[in-house]
Amino acid sequence: MNKQSIYDLPLEELTTWLISHGHKKSRARQVWAWLYRRRAATFSAMLDVNSDCLSLLDAHFYIQSLNETCRQESSDGTIKFLLQLQDGNLIETVLMRHKFGLSVCVTTQVGCNMGCSFCASGLLNKKRDLSSGEIVEQLMHVQRHLDRREQAEQVSHVVVMGIGEPLDNFANLVSFLQTIKDHNGLAIAARRITVSTSGLADAIYRFSDAKLQVNLAISLHAPNDMLRSRIMKINTVFPIAALLDAIDYYLMHSKRRITFEYILLKDLNDRPEHAQELAALIGARNANVNLIPYNPVDEHSQYQRTEHETSLVFYDVLKKQGLNCSIRLEHGVDIAAACGQLRSKHLPTA
Known part of the structure; x- marks a missing residue:
């Protein structure tokens, strides 16, 4: 298909494009409202938009391209969608139900090259970035x-x-964030959006300078370089000291709290001494530590899940050191809701 996703264009770009094709600025807002407020699935559904404009849009853009190939719903209300892209690649999107509302976890790449040994996404190498419209x-x-x-x-x-x-798909990520935050459309507040990174320190500086004001979460998962390099390849490129420098830059420029994500792996990073080391590492930074129960990638996983009692001891050490800390409430354990698990099952040889 030679057309482009209409979702690729933030409002400002859609406005510029329509003006360059002879339409008024107000027409862009009209189309935008149909896309994001009324959720039109076709251009023909935009009943009060000029027919010449609709023909122009239909000649250059499409609205829907994803094909839902599988849907799994958990007993806790979590829904995982397996979606097929136009090129046949599969991605996952997850809807989670919380006391504070409904959150959606989106995918930004087909596969992943970060090589985190505990993550199902890393089982399948990156094939390509998603466009902002696909996100x-x-x-x-x-x-x-x-x-x-x-x-x-x-x-x-x-x-x-x-x-x-x-952050490895930076430009498309920023475009996506601009689109979903726009108050004329979905109007999702920046404080209700969280971007997670495995620790691309150089991109964290760019992210800070973009002044997006969304939340940032760091997949830390270890309190020292030796252990982190063992489970996360990215640490050999951006060791903890370099990562913390980038984080301090973000904290200074955003004035927002940062979240450190920490997956508890049995007998590897879950001992009280690891908690003490983690507390010393984070220090007085404006941060929250999110302790994450491990979901085994498959029956052959090299890691095991930390017992709940051990998790509570780890949590207690952090709290006594004055850190803001929580244990993540799990969603969709019964439907392989951990990142990449469902896709991996449908692509066993990918």
Whole structure:
């Protein structure tokens, strides 16, 4: 298909494009409202838009391209969508239900090259980046699913924690964030959006300078370089000291709290001495530590899940050291909701 996703264009770009093709600025806002407020699935559904404009848009853009190939729903209300892209590649998007609202976890790449040994996404190497439109469309796919329910609900939060490294797809990530934050459309507040990175220190500086004001989460998972390099290849490129310098830059420029994500792996990084070392590493930074129970990638996983009692001891050490800390509430354990698991099952030889 030689057309482009209409979701690739933030409002400002759509406005510029339509003006360059002889239409008024107001036409862009009209089309935008149909896309994001009324969730039009075709251009012909935009009933009050000029027919010449609709023909022009239809000649250059498409709205829907994702094909839902599988959907799994958990007993806790979590829904995982396996979506097929136009080129046949598969990605995952997850809807999670919280007390504070509904959040959607989106994917930014087909596969992942970060090589984190505990992550199902890393089992399948990166094939390509997703366009900003392909990331936006994941969110729109889930929202349309909610719209069709008897009591329609609105997505309130977005986490960019699906397959891939978001900061490795920087330009498309920024475009996606601009689109979903726009107050004329989905109007998802920056404070309700979280981007997670495995620790690309150089990109964290760019992310800070972009002044997006969304939340940033760092996949830390170890309190020292020796252990972190063992489980996360990225640490050999950006060791902890370099990562912390970038984090301090982010904290200084954003004035927002940062989250350190820490997967607890039995007998590897879950001892009280690891908690003490982690507390010393984070120090007085404006941060929250999110302790994550491990979901084994498969039955042959080299890692095991930390017992709940051990997790509580780890948590207690951090709290006594004055750190803000929480243990993540698990979602969709019964439907392989950990990142990349469902896709891996459908592509066993990928």
